[in-house]
Amino acid sequence: MKFTLLLVLIASLSGCSVIPGSYIPLEADAEDFDIEEQVNIYAITPSLIAEYRSQPEPKPQLNEELELEIRGYDYEVNRGDILNITVWDHPELTIPAGSDRSPSEAGNWVHSDGTIFYPYVGEVEVAGLRVTEIRAILREKLAEYIESPQVDVTVASFRSKRVYLTGEVKKPGTQPITNVPLTLLEAVSNAGGLTEIADWTSVTLTRNGETTRYSLRELYRQGDTRENVLLRPNDIIHIASNDAAKVFVLGEVNKPTSLNIGRSDITLAEALADSGGFNQAIANANGVFVIRKAPEESGKVAEVFQLYARNATALVLADQFQLQPRDIVYVTAAPVARWNRLIAQILPTAQAVYFVTLSENEITNSN
Structure with a gap:
């Protein structure tokens, strides 16, 4: 009996902190938020998944310019050779x-x-x-x-010409330019490949003061050789870490976290699983949202995708819904009827995430 009374006492004392924390507190100005003007709203349904899948699969692209450069390549002797x-x-x-x-x-x-x-x-x-x-x-x-x-x-x-590799490769340093043409892909391979925390989509090449971004992910997975280039003396190749290529899982999950996107994609189901799944006591199964920055030309702040996760079929859809870098997955405890005001609270955070990412990219490009 004493043990039961103690549990009742603890529950009564913690109720004020547990129950209010099960949803985002709403500000007064959230009622004035016009969601139709700010966001595009989609339900994650079989038709939405089919629409994404109906887009033509990228085909391997032949880089004819690179092939011509390699065929006409001939080493020129210089000082130090x-x-x-x-x-x-x-x-x-x-x-x-x-x-x-x-x-x-x-x-x-x-x-x-x-x-x-x-x-x-x-x-x-x-x-x-x-x-x-x-x-x-x-x-x-x-x-x-x-x-x-x-x-x-x-x-x-060969001592006169070299390229420089920095960042997330296993053996950073210099590599000589020889009588064998050296491409971006070969230079990364010679450096032992990428590390586990490398961002496959953010490989920058600085040449004569100009920086160009390439994606080894597109090259490896889709055979897009347009992402490969013949290297020249004094080229600087930098492979960024995947700190910016993250998705964020927040709200009523057992372990709110951020997940890095490496060489492979992350689906909504994987993100929820890696965060420990729903908090069964207070999570709303219909309140699973994915908030994504909207395309610039859309005039919107964000795109919001909602998953109705009350049955196992929805989890199949979640496993087919691929997340993109800087997506925010939010699981709410608030009733779905309040999600309009809920998103009004989340969007400032989402915009801050996008702004930080943009600033980091600008700093990287300026360097």
Whole structure:
């Protein structure tokens, strides 16, 4: 009996804090909120899911410009590179690489003035030339001393050009530009791939002071090679973390949380499950809302999707409804009849989330 009385006493003392907290308190000016002017409202139904699915699936896109660049690619020698020059049948003109010297140590270094020194020929300007052009110059000059010289020129060490990888890759640092074309996808692979917290949709390439954003997600999942590019000397590639690519689960769930969107999508069902599911004691099954920033051209503040989750069929729809970065999932305890005023309270928070995201992107692009 004492234990029962104690439970009744605790319940009476905590009632003031538990019951008011089961819904968002409504401000006086919420009654003046015109929801039709501010938001687009949709019910999550089979027809809505079918409408999204009816949109044509993206097909793999061939980047013809990239293919042409790769076909016409030829490395140009520059200061700091080391050349390996061979004149056949004339070993006195070829410095062999012995067991104690690598080809780069035995080669001809391109000096800071862009020249190399070669016997009989003297100084030769090679900076900015292809190996085929250097070979032709040496053959012509050696022909004065050797009959029909056979000359071969290769790059023993590529030291003059590089690209920089920063951010969420497993091995950030520099990578050399060589005689093999280096693309964005190959550079990321050479760096060990992306980390677990990388944002696959936010890969920025800074070139000559201009920044362009690419999406490896579109490249990997849909084969859109337009998201790939041939890298050039001094390019800076930065892979952002997925701190901004989040969805937020709030309200009457067992564990309000934020979830990162990685390489794969997150559905509404997954977001609810990862947040511990509904609070069965006070959650309103018809009060599951997804609040999303509306397209700029719509003139609206947000788009609101409502799920009627009273039966298992609704959970199937939730598993087919894909969330987007910065979506807010809100489960309310308030009756559905009050959801108009409820959304009026949530929208300022939603707008703040979108504003913070926009500011972060502007700061990233400016850097």
